[in-house]
Amino acid sequence: MSNSSENFFETKVMGHPAGLFVLFFTEMWERFSYYGMRAILVIFLTGALVGDNPGWDWDKPAALSLLGTYAMFVYLTPIVGGWLADNKIGYRMAVVIGALLMTLGHASMAIETPTFLYIGISLLILGNGFFKPNMTSIISKMYEGHDEKKDGAYNIFYMGVNAGAFLGIMLCGWLGENVGWSYGFGLAGIFMFLGMVQFYYAQPLFGDVGAKPKNEKKGIIDTLSEDLESSKEKISGKLNxxxxxxxxxxxxxxxxxxxxxxxxxxxxxxxxxxxxxxxxxxxxxxxxxxxxxxxxxxxxxxxxxxYERVVRDRMIAFTIFCIFTIFFWAAFEQAAGSLPIYTRDFTDRVLEGNAASIFKIIDAIVTVVPIGIITYVLISLFRQTFSRIGFSNIVLAISFVIIWALVIYKLYINFSAEAKEVEITWFAILNSLFIIVFAPLFTKWWDSKYNPPASVKYGLGLIIMAIGFGLLAFATRNVPLGAETAKLSMIWLVLAYLFHTLGELCLSPMGLSYLSKLVPARMVAFMFGVYYLAIAIGNKMAHYVGGDIEKITKEDGLSYFFLIFTVVPIGLGLLSFALHPLLKRLMHGVR
CATH class of the missing domain: 1.10.287 (Helix Hairpins)
Incomplete structure (x- = not known):
């Protein structure tokens, strides 16, 4: 165990090293910028050319094709960025470079011209490749010799992920829809920049962890392999x-x-x-x-x-899980493409009287409470680290002053209006909100004696998610062929996001978990790439099919569009259940 790793535990916040919470806030601002931009991209591109807040009036297939290609590269570039960090520049410098590129990307998009849009998206893709794989690598290095603390550390870290998604969608979405799209894109860039500065000036907390590699060739995949070996049987055999x-x-x-x-x-x-x-x-x-x-x-x-028999069988099992993963994300990621279009064009979002008052109160609670909790974490970090990383703390404090100012202004505007038109992007925050609420329950379930086998988790994930689309199919059953608008109840969207999130909690955490259990360390790199490729394919497929929402609505009806994402996942979920005996044999005792 390195001294630098041990030194982390000298300065603790809530029982964990203070450095973990620096990473928590850095990741939070990155997720803020990513989800905030993504929430408004398709609405902006497909919005009418005229009006109070005009869009670009792109065809839906064009807008979703761009989103799909962007989302695909988001899952492919980390493989390259991880290699560069491992071998050339170190994790911390990779994070700073990634954050800077993404800041420039958001700034480019805020200019609102086609050329700068493409430049911006290209910079976001490149920046993500540097940033995404290296944050978790720093945590892994930080907790060397403290394996018993890792699960709790990753839980805290992923709370930062969801907090960032929640805040980004809410504030970038609100600004984009009510003030101007440039303000939504620009706000994402501002917080990405502040996150970068905060992380850069917190370097004294990290010692040599995540610094530029020296002579030893030990990087992300090696570190991951070491982590995995402790949780799986070692398999000897000739290399393939x-x-x-x-x-x-x-x-x-x-x-x-x-x-x-x-x-x-x-x-x-x-x-x-x-x-x-x-x-x-x-x-x-x-x-x-x-x-x-x-x-x-x-x-x-x-x-x-x-490969030898046991390795071969386990890799076949993991490959089957990857195929299920492709189709899960192909349906789930409609949340970024076709669902915002459905929300805008087919949902009655205007509330009046008591309904408007109740919504304003609920919105205020779900906005203020999470930010209050995160602010408490911020104050706890200040108490422990201000003497060592004062400027980083000040930048973080400025970030939260801006957040609170925006939230108070948003709530003031909302409560001042008699009626309320709920923002299109507001519904997207439900995913993060439901994850924060239900994730602890799923964690207890997985840790109990009722923990289901892998094939059942995948099957449940697909079927539960499909129920959400089934509800939307039922809600839209009477929408006429070719209809461009309708006024359907918001409750259907709320329920759809609920079931989508419950399905995600069943399936999404399983991929890397079973990668760790099924794949020998020497093949982690290859299968890690296969797994990320599966998610990338799912993302591209989601928006390739989702781009045809208008065409399918005209020819077969909107209900038919949602039935596609109901029937296919249910069929695959039942197939996953049926494959349980086969998968159990192929996994050779791995649970």
Missing amino acids: HFITIDYLLIGVFIISALIFIVNDPLSKIGNINTLNFTVAGMTDSLFFALLAAILFILILIVRIPR
């Missing part, structure tokens, strides 16, 4: 070296995937068809998407059987 057919398949897969990723938004946004051909009625984009999917499966089919 990559051979010519592996490299050939991977090369063609990468080329096919890149053609699809680039061509899809180009064709839908700029009507630029780089290849401009059809195969069996499929566009060039769809053809290369299917080709990439087939090659992805072929790579696994070719490589996995060459």
Whole structure:
């Protein structure tokens, strides 16, 4: 155990090193900026060209294609950023570089021109690649020799993730919809910048943890592998070296995937068809998407059987879970694309009289209470660290002064108006709110003797999420074909987000957990990439299908659109249940 790691525990806040809470707030501001920007992007792009707060009037397929490509790269670039941090620049410098790039990205988007939009999104993708993988790596290093504290540390850290998402969606969404889209994009950049400065000037707390690597080649994957080895059986056996057919398949897969990723938004946004051909009625984009999917499966089919039996079986089990993961995120991520469009166009969001008063009170409570709790954490951090990182604390204090000022102004405006039109983005905060409420209950469930096996968790996650879409399908059953607007009750959206969140809590934490249990340490890097690729594919698929909401509504009805995301996950959930005996054998005793 390094002295620097041990020194962390000399300055404690709520039983954990003060450095953990620096990371908590840094991650909170990054999630604030990410979710805040994402909450308003599609609404802004597809909004009418005229009005009090005009948008760009993009077609829905174009807007969601851009969002899908952005979301896909968000899960792919961390693989590169993690390698650079491991081998070249260190975790802390990677976080600072990532935060700076994302700050510039949000600033570019606030200019509101197409050129700066694309520059901004490119900078956000690059910045995310540097930032995302390295925060958890610093925590892992910080807790070396204190494994009993790690679970609690990650729980605190992920509370910061959800707090940031909650605040970002609420404030960027409110400003974007009520004041101007540039203000929403700009606010995301302001807090990303303040988070970067706060983290940079808190460096004295970290010693040499996360600093630039010296001669030793020990990085994220090595650290992860060490963490995992303590929780799984060690498996010996010969290495499965990559051979010519592996490299050939991977090369063609990468080329096919890149053609699809680039061509899809180009064709839908700029009507630029780089290849401009059809195969069996499929566009060039769809053809290369299917080709990439087939090659992805072929790579696994070719490589996995060459492992020894136990390793092979466990990797097959994990691959099956990855396939379920793709379809889960393809449905769940409608929350960023088609659901905001549904909220804007098909939900009655105007409240009057007692209904408006009750909503204002509820909104005030769910706004003030979480911020009050986070402010208490902030004060606790100040008490322990002000003498060592005073400037960092001051920057953090300024951030919260701005937050409280915005919240008070928002509540003042809300309570001053007799009627209330609920913001489109307000519903998106329900996911973070429900996670904060229900996550402790799920943690107790998983820690009890009633902890279900993996296949049941995946099945429950898919089916419970599907219930949320089923409620929306039921709510929209009487919306006429081709209808562009309707006035449906808000309760359907609230219930949908509730079931989506409960499904997420069943399935989402399972991926990395089963990666740690099923995959030998020497193959963590490869399967880590496969898992992130699965989430990336799910995100792109979500917005590729979601972009057709208008077309499907005209041809088959809005209810049919939501039925797609009801029937498919339910079918896959039942399949997961049915596969339990097979998966149990393949996992060879891993629970």
